[in-house]
Amino acid sequence: MRNEYDVVVIGAGSIGVPLSYFLGKKGFKSLVIDSKASPGQGSNKAAIGGIRATHSSPAKIIIGLKSLDIFRNWEQETGDDIEYYQGGYAFITYQEEDRKSLKELIKFQQQFGLKIDFYEKDEILKIIPALNSEGLLGGTYSPEDGSASPLLSIESFYKNARKYGVEFRFNEKVESFNTKDGKIESVKTDRGTYYGKIFVNAAGGDAARVADLAGVKIPVMPDSHEGGVTEPVSRFVEPMIVDIKPEKGSKNFYFYQHKTGQIIFCLTPDPPIWGDDTRETSSFLPLVARRMVKVMPKLHYIRVRRTWRGLYPMTPDGNPIVGYKGYSNFFQLVGMCGQGFMLGPGLGYYISEYLEGKKYEEIETILKEFDPDRKFEAEELLK
Ligand SMILES: Cc1cc2nc3c(=O)[nH]c(=O)nc-3n(C[C@H](O)[C@H](O)[C@H](O)COP(=O)(O)OP(=O)(O)OC[C@H]3O[C@@H](n4cnc5c(N)ncnc54)[C@H](O)[C@@H]3O)c2cc1C
Structure with a gap:
């Protein structure tokens, strides 16, 4: 048959x-x-x-x-805990040009009814007190975004x-x-x-x-990106933090505190690393750790447990x-x-x-x- x-x-x-x-x-x-x-x-x-x-x-x-x-209602619908947490997203900026483009983009996003706003330095620090205030120009915050396992x-x-x-x-x-x-x-x-x-x-x-x-x-061409996770700590940061400022060796990077307390992080390498090699590198952690501690000095005290490498299936x-x-x-x-x-x-x-x-x-x-x-x-x- x-x-x-x-x-x-x-x-x-x-x-x-x-x-x-x-x-x-x-x-x-x-x-x-x-x-x-x-x-x-x-x-x-x-x-x-x-x-x-x-x-x-x-x-x-x-x-x-x-x-x-779907993620928000999943546990209620199925009874399964997927560690969904509505902490929001924040695109922070230390550069005038990013501030301008984020403000422009918000107008477009708000047309779709998305809950997102730009917050000037003092206001964003109220939402994310642990951010490094030096040179900070503000950031977007969208409280209805989130994370899950x-x-x-x-x-x-x-x-x-x-x-x-x-x-x-x-x-x-x-x-x-x-x-x-x-x-x-x-x-x-x-x-x-x-x-x-x-x-x-x-x-x-x-x-x-x-x-x-x-x-x-x-x-579709795969390129590799690495991620990492720390030990769990008491909650001190709500949103996923994205810094879109490029620096030598990387474009943006982002991190958030998972529902269970760990800080989970990732970085976009520059130039991209094309191919499907998923062996971790020794260069990722020093690069991303330096950038993360710069925007949030407190992270210096948290120990990283593990890193890994996976693929983005990219299109042009x-x-x-x-x-x-x-x-x-x-x-x-x-x-x-x-x-x-x-x-x-x-x-x-x-x-x-x-x-x-x-x-x-x-x-x-x-x-x-x-x-x-x-x-x-x-x-x-x-x-
Ligand atoms: C470090 C890192 C962090 C990321 N963070 C996020 C994030 O925060 N949020 C987010 O949305 N995305 C994130 N992504 C991206 C996300 O992981 C990918 O976009 C997503 O997993 C792609 O889903 P997919 O189903 O297309 O591919 P996959 O999940 O890879 O599924 C494809 C499947 O196809 C199977 N397959 C392939 N060829 C064959 C074959 N010939 N026969 C049978 N089976 C086959 C594979 O075994 C695989 O299981 C991240 C990625 C990385 C690497």
Whole structure:
């Protein structure tokens, strides 16, 4: 007997697992295939857990708002604690030009009803007293953004997807596609062949390689970023703090205090480190620690427990790729860059609606902005 599914999802990561949850909830017969041993073993487990709706593009704002809604209500809906914490986000600035661009961006964000404002130095210090006040010009603060544990979240999405009948196959690598009459008919792994009506590429940093197996070209290139975590301490900082000022060796960096007390941090290397090497470097911690202590001197007293390195599945314009490409039933849900964890649930929700045949304004905005055939010219401001 053939293994037949409505939807076959390739990749049990930040994107594939929440999507499968919503597909399962709608009654689709779905299969998720991953080459690794359990859900979230790709980039998902490297994410530090930031979730925001305060983006600079309409589609990301729409998805971000939906994701926040899902994360916020998750425990109530499923009974699972994913360590969601609504501490907000703050983009702080020590440079006049950043202050100007953040103020400009806020006007756009407020049009979407996002709760965000710019706070001058004295006001932002009331919100984040531990900030270094020397040279501080102020910052944005959006109290409705937050954070959650990427590990607990994916585990819970996985568990609940299975409750709705979604099947998962781990330790199986997708190796080829069989096509017929302009459609993908089945996917072949090293252990079996699976037939489906729709195939979703959610392969993260490997998305271009997976698409290529069907002869489809998509511009997703992984680059590596490192993160780290400290010992837990009593709460002393509420929002995720993002410093967008570039310095030698790095662009922005960001950190927050997790619900359980640890400071979790990350940095964008400059120049980018292309490729899929995930071995930690010895240069990351001294670089990020220096920058963090500069903006928040108190951090000097907290011990770092561990660092790690993972991949951002990057696209040329820093925006995801969402839509059919190459074959009328080959859906791309890829190129999440540094935001796949926060986009996953919202995107999963809207795309499950779309695959069910629905099309409304939010879905149209997402499909238009993230069209696989766009020119990739614009660059997202806060990617
Ligand atoms: C240090 C760091 C910090 C980050 N912090 C944040 C953050 O705070 N907030 C945020 O939103 N994002 C963050 N990110 C980004 C986020 O981790 C990624 O955008 C996201 O995980 C990508 O999701 P994905 O589902 O596309 O890929 P993944 O989660 O990597 O899932 C893809 C899956 O596809 C599988 N796969 C690939 N090829 C095949 C194949 N041939 N056959 C079968 N399976 C296959 C892989 O094994 C993998 O499990 C961070 C990333 C890093 C590295």
